[in-house]
Amino acid sequence: SQQGEEDPQALSIQEGENATMNCSYKTSINNLQWYRQNSGRGLVHLILIRSNEREKHSGRLRVTLDTSKKSSSLLITASRAADTASYFCATGYSGSARQLTFGSGTQLTVLP
Amino acid sequence: SQTIHQWPATLVQPVGSPLSLECTVEGTSNPNLYWYRQAAGRGLQLLFYSVGIGQISSEVPQNLSASRPQDRQFILSSKKLLLSDSGFYLCAWSGGGRGGNTIYFGEGSWLTVV
Numbered sequence: 251s252q253q254g255e256e257d258p259q260a261l262s263i264q265e266g267e268n269a270t271m272n273c274s275y276k277t278s279i280n281n282l283q284w285y286r287q288n289s290g291r292g293l294v295h296l297i298l299i300r301s302n303e304r305e306k307h308s309g310r311l312r313v314t315l316d317t318s319k320k321s322s323s324l325l326i327t328a329s330r331a332a333d334t335a336s337y338f339c340a341t342g343y344s345g346s347a348r349q350l351t352f353g354s355g356t357q358l359t360v361l362p
Numbered sequence: 363s364q365t366i367h368q369w370p371a372t373l374v375q376p377v378g379s380p381l382s383l384e385c386t387v388e389g390t391s392n393p394n395l396y397w398y399r400q401a402a403g404r405g406l407q408l409l410f411y412s413v414g415i416g417q418i419s420s421e422v423p424q425n426l427s428a429s430r431p432q433d434r435q436f437i438l439s440s441k442k443l444l445l446s447d448s449g450f451y452l453c454a455w456s457g458g459g460r461g462g463n464t465i466y467f468g469e470g471s472w473l474t475v476v
Contacts, residue, residue: 280462292452292467293406338405342462348421349394349456349463354405 254282254339254353262359269326271356273339274319280342282315282322283350287336296324296337329360364389368453368468375475381426381440383471385453388434393455395436396465397428400450412436413458448475 254275263269273282281300285293299306299315299322306313312325326333336357340350368385375381387393397409408421410428418428425444429437436453451471456463 283462283464290450290470290472292454292469293465295464295466298464340465344462345460346462348408348411348419349396349460350465352406357403 254341254351256337256339256353256356258356259354260357260359262361263329265329265331265360265362267329269329269333269358269360271324271337271339271358273322273324273353275322275339275341276320277343278317280344282313283340283342284311284313284322284324285338285340285352287338287355289335293338326358329358331360331362334358334360364455364466366453366455366466366468368471370471371469372472373474375443375473377445377475378442381438381443381447381473383438383451383453383473385436385438385468386434387436387455390455390457391433392458393434394458394463395430395434396452396454396456397436397438398452398454400452400470402449406452410438443473443475445475448473 254273257272283298284296287293297308297313299313310327315322336355338352338355340352342350365388395412398406412418412430426440453468454465456465
């Protein structure tokens, strides 16, 4: 399967701490994207990193990509209770009309 | 700007009844369109995708079907619902082409089959 796998499945931290989520995949990719899903809502795109990039920042988000290890990490700094959500990585493959393959997600809980 | 609308938001249907979920996209043309299903607390399962009017690709064989009667309209249907069809259904769109475009999701439809 080309599906990405997130680790951990669930993460609980205190407000103000950093949260790190990891994603591993199996075959070469065009890009890797991270999405957020609040409970009972649709997914929202957070950030995209291309296969030739190693690190990308967006506000409190930092994404790294290691294509040699076929892995990515999402770091949320100075977490807030409002960051509580599920986070999914999604991998994009060359020539795929399906566009993206989603992992099973990490449920992040930020305690106030 | 582009928007995606999906309805109904919530649906409770008896086993054996038909289903129709509808999705429309505004502000873009020739989008790729997708239907996903998400079981409670689980990841996304791609059900169907479409790269153009009348072009539907099925990812998972089941009693669901999809149709794209217009460029920006995508419909998910079933003639007879099963209990196992319960779940959260998400419509989505992306730009045309292949290879990892960003996907934009609707707000989802909760289906409970009783």
